[in-house]
Amino acid sequence: MAATLSLDCRKTFPGRLTVSVQLELPLDPPLVLILFGPSGSGKTTVLRCLAGLEQPEEGTIRFGQDLWVDAARRRVVPPQARHLGYMPQDYALFPTHTVAGNIEYGLSDLPQVERRRRVSEVLALLQLQGLEQSKPRQLSGGQQQRVALARAIARQPQLLLLDEPLSALDAPTRGALCSELRSLLTRLKIPTVVVTHDWTEALTLGDLIAVMSEGKILQVGVPQEVFSRPANESVAQIVGVETVVPGQVSDYANGLATVQVNGIAMKALAVEGIGPSVYVCIRAEDVVLEQAGSGMTSARNHLAGRVVAIYPRGVMVQVKIDCGFPLTAVITRGAVEDLRLAPGASVIAAIKAGSVHLVSRSVV
Amino acid sequence: MNWIAIGVTVKLAALTSLLLLVIGLGIAYWLSFSRWRWKFLVESIVALPLVLPPTVLGFYILVAIGPHSPVGRFYADLVGHSLPFTFEGLLFASILYSLPFAVQPFAAAFDQVDRRLIEASWTLGQSKFKTFFKLILPLSITGVITGVVLSFAHTLGEFGVVLMVGGNIEGETRTVSIDIYDEVQALNYAGAAKTAFFLLVVSYLVLLCVYAMNRKVWAVWPQR
CATH class of the missing domain: 2.40.50.100 (RNA polymerase II/Efflux pump adaptor protein, barrel-sandwich hybrid domain)
Known part of the structure; x- marks a missing residue:
């Protein structure tokens, strides 16, 4: 059986929303999956369940051979053991650490030489050289975004989770960084799940898209197909662009x-x-x-x-x-x-x- | 001035704040991060020394560590002498008495730490223990220092608990505040004035440190 990331779980937020999703993502070759939908549709909850920061009440999450969540047996692999790169919406950079310190933060189990090598590698990859000693608050929005990405990929994770990676940026920066992000993801070859509500980002970044609304996945497919041939009226409304x-x-x-x-x-x-x-x-x-x-x-x-x-x-x-x-x-x-x-x-x-x-x- | 009493007091205050740093961080971490619904029960117990008369607290501690209690008997069997009216007994009482002065600033500082940063640390493979030392502690450092300094200052000035639990043994449990009381009882106002002024100056200096540090406009903590 080919390796897949499979998710079949339910999480209830009393009085607000029940998130109930079934999803399969082939891991080989690595793809970029977009979770697309309006705010409040449960995209971030799905991402947080994948990261291990939120626990579903029912169901399972399986990554290849590893069973990450089995709610029935109360089995949960903690986020520390999932080997992820997770980038939250506001980046959550550590204000007490420098840029280099932030990137190095997750590498503490590596020998120092290897640590240095990884840090300079991702600094180069994301064009952050010269900013090693800066504190996050001294950086522009675009630079902060790149530092957060650098920190997430420095550990060479087996799964990359990006929550609205571009939404905190102003519009002109966003357009340029979106194409940059796509070429970076293509080069990294890490399975990636991206949450977004912006259809241009979805088209640019995604190999696959899952359209979500009110806690459910309505359609999964190749972005261009889903956009031009929405499965039903709700998908068409959410996507909002027909041609x-x-x-x-x-x-x-x-x-x-x-x-x-x-x-x-x-x-x-x-x-x-x-x-x-x-x-x-x-x-x-x-x-x-x-x-x-x-x-x-x-x-x-x-x-x-x-x-x-x-x-x-x-x-x-x-x-x-x-x-x-x-x-x-x-x-x-x-x-x-x-x-x-x-x-x-x-x-x-x-x-x-x-x-x-x-x-x-x-x-x- | 009674330098022996000052020595005992400073030693007591230093040891109390040091031990409270260890115990208090643990309690504060639990108070700040636990989702247990009955957490407030523990919170109220920790805060009790703030409102309880020192004599009441001292009385209960005295009974609890006395030779008739299981704790007191266990300690006496272990060490060879009982706890009341010794420096160790006094230290134990001081820790309980100053507990809220350490735990509350610690917990308040931990509450301020953005939970998203902690989650980011977890996803970067760092255990809760490592996250505490690498992230939470550096982010709450002013609160931690405030707690240590406040418990130090509070122990310097304690009177009722010392009198109940420690008694008045020269070089062992006679602290500055007891010494001042004794001098006044002996109508030696000049001696009392000197020691009192000393305590006033030290307490003021300690609080000066706390307030200077908690003031963002001051560049005492440029790292922030």
Whole structure:
């Protein structure tokens, strides 16, 4: 049997939430699993159960051959014995220790030479040289985040747990560090579980995604698939972005990027530091449908397409269009009637460049 | 000034605060980290010496360590003499009497330590014991020093418990406060004034240390 991390447990918070999850993560080759969901959906609880900081009342957690939790037999492996790298949301750097002291903290059972080697290795890996003797409070948010990561990976853990690794940073730093984190995780080759509520982070970092809501896992799959083909309405609502297609950035000019999707050129706002391979993400409510042959609008993208299917969604109607790639739009019932939309009808989809989001695509 | 009494007092205070450092850290750790629902029972017992008249506390200690109690008999069999009216008996009483002065600042300092830091330490493979010495103690150092200094100062000035348990044996259990009382009884006000002033100055200096250290604007503890 191939090694897996398997989780099947229940934890109740009286009066608030019952977290009940079943999850399997293959460990070989190591993957990055995203726990995705709105706040209060139980993502952090799952992560803390994996770390051994929270005990499920029922069920088991198994890591490869090791049984970490067996609630029925009151068997729990303490966090100290799980050999983890855990990074909490606010980093929890030790204020009394220097950067080097923080990184070295978990290495006390190694001989000093090896300890030094590991510290300088992760300092180099995370570009923290020169900051060895600084105290955490003297560092910027991005530097603190890197120190916390360095501390977590210095022990060469068998499982890496990251709780909202980028949420404490300001938006511009976050975008740049997200791609950096992805390339770091690819190089480390450690099975990783990342908690996030940001769909761009999920797409960039994840090999697999588990969408959570109200303490339950609703869907597990490859991020692009889950995003573009949500299993049900709740998943679609949580994810909030219906069109996710791979594309290639071909040109940058005047702050706009030109991106090719299946041979169709689209304009999008340029995002710094993302490679030529991207995911093009469009929310359904940002797509405006027009009748073919009508006049100019301010939208930069006008895509000719054909209606594939129409699904009523309450007051709104979801329209699936084929315009060289599958595109989803949400419009009102009235608009469907005015435009005389029906499967097979020709239509123009107008999308503002600002509504076309580019997310760096993980190269595996 | 009665230098012998001062010597006994300083020795008593130093030993008391040293032993309280060991015992108090253990009790404070348990009080701060235990999730036992009846914890407050222990908390109240620890705080009892704050409100109990020293004579009452002294009386019970005297009875507890006297030759008629099992503890007293066990000690007498072990060492060859009984505990009351000896320095060791006095030390034992002092520890109980100053217990809250050590435990409460310790526990308050431990309460301030962010639990997420402790959890991070655990996930980094550090046992609870190692986490205590590598993380919790350095983070609570001002509270720990405050507790030690306060129990030292409190022991310097104790009177009722000493009188009940220690008696008044020169060089053994006669402390400064007893000496002052004796001088006043003998109408030797000049002698009493000198010793009293000495005790006042020392107590003031000790408290000065505590307050200076707990004041963040002072650079007494630049590491923080």
